[in-house]
Amino acid sequence: MSRVYVFDHPLIQHKLTFIRDKNTGTKEFRELVDEVATLMAYEITRDMPLQETEIETPVTTCKSKVLAGKKIGLIPILRAGLGMVDGVLNLIPAAKVGHIGLYRDPETLKPVEYYAKLPTDIEERELIVIDPMLATGGSASVAITALKKRGAKNMKLMCLIAAPEGIKVVQEDHPDVDIFVAAVDEQLNDHGYIVPGLGDAGDRLYGTK
Numbered sequence: 011m012s013r014v015y016v017f018d019h020p021l022i023q024h025k026l027t028f029i030r031d032k033n034t035g036t037k038e039f040r041e042l043v044d045e046v047a048t049l050m051a052y053e054i055t056r057d058m059p060l061q062e063t064e065i066e067t068p069v070t071t072c073k074s075k076v077l078a079g080k081k082i083g084l085i086p087i088l089r090a091g092l093g094m095v096d097g098v099l100n101l102i103p104a105a106k107v108g109h110i111g112l113y114r115d116p117e118t119l120k121p122v123e124y125y126a127k128l129p130t131d132i133e134e135r136e137l138i139v140i141d142p143m144l145a146t147g148g149s150a151s152v153a154i155t156a157l158k159k160r161g162a163k164n165m166k167l168m169c170l171i172a173a174p175e176g177i178k179v180v181q182e183d184h185p186d187v188d189i190f191v192a193a194v195d196e197q198l199n200d201h202g203y204i205v206p207g208l209g210d211a212g213d214r215l216y217g218t219k
């Protein structure tokens with residue numbers, strides 16, 4: 011069974027409150043999502059392997075640690091996942107970025123794939139699949155399946171807000187993929203929206219609708 015990590019850092023929780031607030035406009039919403047993505051990236055990279063190197067300080071030589079150079083790939087689920095990419099790249103600037111395009115059919119709520127462009131070596135990379143909302147879990151689960159079919163072996167899922175229903179689906183479909191979120195909300199409503207949630211993440215990021 012995969013694990014769920016809820017990032018309860020005060021800065022993340024503070025910013026998430028304003029992200030949720032319907033009176034927060036597009037510009038501020040986008041900036042806050044970007045900032046929270048950076049803070050989440052800091053937490054999500056905690057287990058990155060280090061290796062020892064020798065350096066010279068102005069005083070002496072010493073052994074010190076650097077990242078072991080594990081290859082990272084970021085996979086935002088279009089469109090809303092894009093809003094978190096730059097925030098993560100702030101901390102992992104050398105990561106390759108692949109894109110998966112999915113939309114939820116408004117009638118069936120089932121995700122439909124319309125685009126995929128991925129790093130050629132995804133099987134060697136540690137992938138972070140990025141989407142602000144984990145609602146029914148359909149989009150994330152289909153995206154992870156699509157990545158596995160193309161060779162991906164090692165993945166984490168990073169979301170701002172998850173519904174318990176979505177967590178259950180991803181855990182059942184992908185017990186090997188840990189889930190990292192800023193909040194787990196109460197439930198979904200009849201339209202598949204997370205309650206209390208933040209509304210439609212894509213529309214709020216891009217000012218559509």
Ligand code: PRP
Binds near residue numbers: 087119146150176
């Ligand atoms: C939203 C969101 C997720 C999906 C979550 O995208 O960004 O991808 O819904 O819902 P689910 O867990 O029930 O699948 P949407 O389909 O609205 O597309 P968009 O990002 O293009 O706005």
Ligand code: URA
Binds near residue numbers: 090143145202203211
């Ligand atoms: N997608 C969103 O953007 N918001 C939700 O609450 C559910 C799915």
